[in-house]
Amino acid sequence: MRYSQTFIPTVKEVPADAECLSHKLMVRAGLIRRVASGTYTYLPLGWRSLLKIIAIVREEMNRAGALEIMVPSMQPKELWDKTGRSADYGPTMFCVQDRHGRMNVLGPTAEEVFTTLVAGEVKSYKQLPINLYQISPKFRDEFRPRFGPVRSREFIMKDAYSFDETMEGLHKSYTAMYDAYCRAFKRCGLEYVIVEAESGEMGGSGSHQFTVPCESGEDTIVFTEDGSYAANLERAAVDPLARQAAERKIPAPEEVHTPNIGSIDAVCEFLKTQPKDMIKTLIYTTYTGKDEEKEIGEYMALHHGQVPLVGKGHHVAYYAVLVRGDHEVNEEKLVEALGGEHVGLCDRERMIELMTGAKVGFAGPVNLKIAITLVIDHSVAAMAAGIAGANKTDYHIKNVVPGRDFPLEGDNIVVADIRHAAEGDTYKGKKLLFKKGIEVGQVFKLGTKYSVKLGAKFLDEQGAERPCLMGCYGIGINRILASAIELGNDQNGIIWPISIAPYEVLVTCVNQDDKAVAGAAENIYRQLLDAGVEVLYDDRDLRGGPKFKDADLLGIPVRVTVGQKSLADGSVELKLRRESQSRKITVDQAASKTIELVNFLKEELSA
Numbered sequence: 001m002r003y004s005q006t007f008i009p010t011v012k013e014v015p016a017d018a019e020c021l022s023h024k025l026m027v028r029a030g031l032i033r034r035v036a037s038g039t040y041t042y043l044p045l046g047w048r049s050l051l052k053i054i055a056i057v058r059e060e061m062n063r064a065g066a067l068e069i070m071v072p073s074m075q076p077k078e079l080w081d082k083t084g085r086s087a088d089y090g091p092t093m094f095c096v097q098d099r100h101g102r103m104n105v106l107g108p109t110a111e112e113v114f115t116t117l118v119a120g121e122v123k124s125y126k127q128l129p130i131n132l133y134q135i136s137p138k139f140r141d142e143f144r145p146r147f148g149p150v151r152s153r154e155f156i157m158k159d160a161y162s163f164d165e166t167m168e169g170l171h172k173s174y175t176a177m178y179d180a181y182c183r184a185f186k187r188c189g190l191e192y193v194i195v196e197a198e199s200g201e202m203g204g205s206g207s208h209q210f211t212v213p214c215e216s217g218e219d220t221i222v223f224t225e226d227g228s229y230a231a232n233l234e235r236a237a238v239d240p241l242a243r244q245a246a247e248r249k250i251p252a253p254e255e256v257h258t259p260n261i262g263s264i265d266a267v268c269e270f271l272k273t274q275p276k277d278m279i280k281t282l283i284y285t286t287y288t289g290k291d292e293e294k295e296i297g298e299y300m301a302l303h304h305g306q307v308p309l310v311g312k313g314h315h316v317a318y319y320a321v322l323v324r325g326d327h328e329v330n331e332e333k334l335v336e337a338l339g340g341e342h343v344g345l346c347d348r349e350r351m352i353e354l355m356t357g358a359k360v361g362f363a364g365p366v367n368l369k370i371a372i373t374l375v376i377d378h379s380v381a382a383m384a385a386g387i388a389g390a391n392k393t394d395y396h397i398k399n400v401v402p403g404r405d406f407p408l409e410g411d412n413i414v415v416a417d418i419r420h421a422a423e424g425d426t427y428k429g430k431k432l433l434f435k436k437g438i439e440v441g442q443v444f445k446l447g448t449k450y451s452v453k454l455g456a457k458f459l460d461e462q463g464a465e466r467p468c469l470m471g472c473y474g475i476g477i478n479r480i481l482a483s484a485i486e487l488g489n490d491q492n493g494i495i496w497p498i499s500i501a502p503y504e505v506l507v508t509c510v511n512q513d514d515k516a517v518a519g520a521a522e523n524i525y526r527q528l529l530d531a532g533v534e535v536l537y538d539d540r541d542l543r544g545g546p547k548f549k550d551a552d553l554l555g556i557p558v559r560v561t562v563g564q565k566s567l568a569d570g571s572v573e574l575k576l577r578r579e580s581q582s583r584k585i586t587v588d589q590a591a592s593k594t595i596e597l598v599n600f601l602k603e604e605l606s607a
């Protein structure tokens with residue numbers, strides 16, 4: 001392709017909304033342009049790279065025996081209601097009403113459609129296993145679209161769904177996808193880590209995430225130095241802390257006046273203490289988002305005062321969740337500690353006031369007005385004593401001893417690991433380390449969650465009807481692009497892995513107005529094209545300076561530079577973008593040496 005005839009709008013300035021390096025470089029190198037919040041147009045260079053990523057992912061999926069199909073992005077909402085996922089996704093799911101008043105969703109993934117397809121077509125174990133996939137746009141109305149293509153509202157995902165007869169079969173399908181991911185990411189030139197994203201203990205569940213460590217990642221990887229453990233922050237387990245010995249006999253709890261001082265930091269400053277000596281109490285509830293249920297909850301609290309509404313299994317349940325002041329609640333762990341009951345922070349001040357008898361900010365485990373279940377983090381149970389909210393507006397209470405002033409055992413008491421791992425924590429005795437990363441892919445064992453709800457059943461060899469065991473597997477195509485740039489760059493621009501670079505070779509003609517130079521460059525360009533190399537030929541009527549600047553910015557891995565000076569002694573320059581030194585080669589050998597180098601770089605990335 002001739003530079004003069006393509007469309008590569010490079011720019012110096014980056015828009016203010018470009019927060020991370022890859023986003024800035026994508027705009028500067030003319031790969032993308034923003035259309036609206038979280039939506040982007042991919043220009044020729046950006047799209048060429050995406051197509052290459054798609055090709056690699058497709059090859060690896062096909063190699064692993066998956067079958068490509070295409071399902072609609074626009075899907076009837078009823079399907080999503082059947083599995084309860086319209087509620088789970090909530091406002092993250094785009095909904096469109098058609099002219100008949102029917103609601104459709106713009107698929108954020110496609111479990112429902114794939115499972116329904118299989119439910120209709122697969123009848124016998126003889127048709128299993130089957131693994132179907134698509135590579136298509138997905139839509140998520142992200143609360144906070146960020147970092148350009150890393151968290152956007154429309155993006156391309158490869159999503160695969162496997163259907164098996166047995167757990168062994170599912171494990172085999174899962175492993176095949178896991179291996180295909182390793183190959184695909186390696187071929188895309190990514191360094192990645194694989195982290196546990198869910199425990200593999202319960203009925204067919206289990207998950208791994210493929211994460212590219214880099215500064216602008218939104219995910220946190222937690223790992224031990226020796227590599228024996230790696231999990232995402234949502235999952236990462238911590239060793240329970242040993243119970244602290246009291247240095248002195250702890251006196252009885254005592255109320256302290258803390259006027260208008262509710263936040264942990266403010267209380268610490270006021271009482272000259274540290275967050276780790278505070279007990280943070282948060283009210284969680286099972287109703288998340290449904291107003292009607294909230295009304296019922298409030299009504300019951302007001303009119304019945306207590307217990308009927310506060311336990312597990314009730315229409316509406318509330319929990320007082322206790323973590324140390326320097327810790328954060330991990331909602332995934334919390335849900336697990338509650339046996340899978342879905343909970344969210346109670347966002348109704350009125351309800352919190354009813355339960356605690358105080359304004360928000362003064363909740364605590366002692367003297368709650370309504371006896372709700374206490375969910376206590378291990379590290380709170382391990383405290384010798386702490387300061388907690390007093391359930392009285394503008395008051396805290398000190399010398400609160402877990403086990404003495406509030407129970408650690410009994411009905412409606414749960415003590416569990418419900419917090420995020422933090423600096424200083426260990427797991428199985430080994431120190432936990434933390435790193436930021438971008439999740440580029442995830443594999444899940446789903447078990448029968450969708451097949452039961454959507455009727456994907458088959459007759460086994462004995463003629464008994466059984467639900468399919470499913471797995472689902474996603475790859476964020478655009479995130480591969482972004483993370484490759486996060487990993488490959490310097491102060492002058494992008495440094496592409498050759499496998500996903502928009503072009504493999506850049507031929508730069510330094511003196512376009514010199515016939516001999518232009519002729520030699522043109523000749524090399526043609527030879528490379530004939531050999532099937534993807535070449536960009538910078539034939540623009542510009543001086544060397546700006547051409548070299550663009551060359552660095554675009555980051556094409558192999559560069560051939562043809563200029564008056566070197567051509568005078570019959571040579572051209574051959575250079576890798578990732579290296580600072582160039583070498584001279586004769587004009588005659590230019591094409592063949594370049595091809596050698598291209599093949600060498602490709603070889604490096606083969607899986």
Ligand SMILES: Nc1ncnc2c1ncn2[C@@H]1O[C@H](COP(=O)(O)OP(=O)(O)O)[C@@H](O)[C@H]1O
Nearest residue numbers: 149150151152155439440441442474475476479
């Ligand atoms: N908003 C987004 N923008 C770009 N890529 C995304 C976005 N959300 C998810 N992805 C990509 O799709 C893959 C599969 O999605 P999934 O695991 O269902 O998403 P999540 O991890 O957000 O729940 C992710 O691993 C990620 O690479």
Ligand SMILES: [Mg+2]
Nearest residue numbers: 209439441442
């Ligand atoms: Mg994921």
